[in-house]
Amino acid sequence: MAENKDQALDERLKSALWFSIGKIVDEETLKLGVNATPQFIGALTEMVWAQIENVSIDLENFAKHARRSTISTEDVMLLSRRNEGLEVVLKVYLDKQKVGKSKRPTR
Template sequence: MAELNNEKLEEELKAALWFSIGKIVDEETLKLGVNATPQFIGALTEMVWAQIENTSQDLESFSKHAGRATISVEDVMLLSRRNEGLEDVLRSFVDKQKGGNNKAVKKK
């Protein structure tokens, strides 16, 4: 019974993801004056879903390795370590949330 509920939840989440990606693709294709097929949106949705699954598994593994049951900011930062641009954006966001900016600001 629990497996059936999980499958239903997964279907609902994929449908919501497909809808959201479809809206974004529609907006962008209108701006660019091009068309996107439903197959493209479906393939993009599957690719994003696979990335979400990989990311969630990695985050879960990082937190378990650290002996925690909850995913922390450190786990997310560890995940972003291979994407310098993403890491910079996330670090800036974390610093802002903590109420300070740890990077030195150069004066002109």
């Protein structure tokens, strides 16, 4: 029964992902004046789903290796080392977050 619930949840999540990707593809195809087939959207959804699965496994393994049960920003930064552009964007974002937290008044 738990397996059925997990499978149903996966299907709902994949449907939500398909819907979101479909909206993005529709917006972009209108801008570019091109068409995208439902098969393209389905294939893109499957590719994104597989990437999400791989990223989640990597993040879980990084946290487990550090003997933690919670994924941290350090795990995300470790994962982003494979993509230099993403790593830079994330570092800038984290730096802004740290500055914002330090400017908050203490209670």
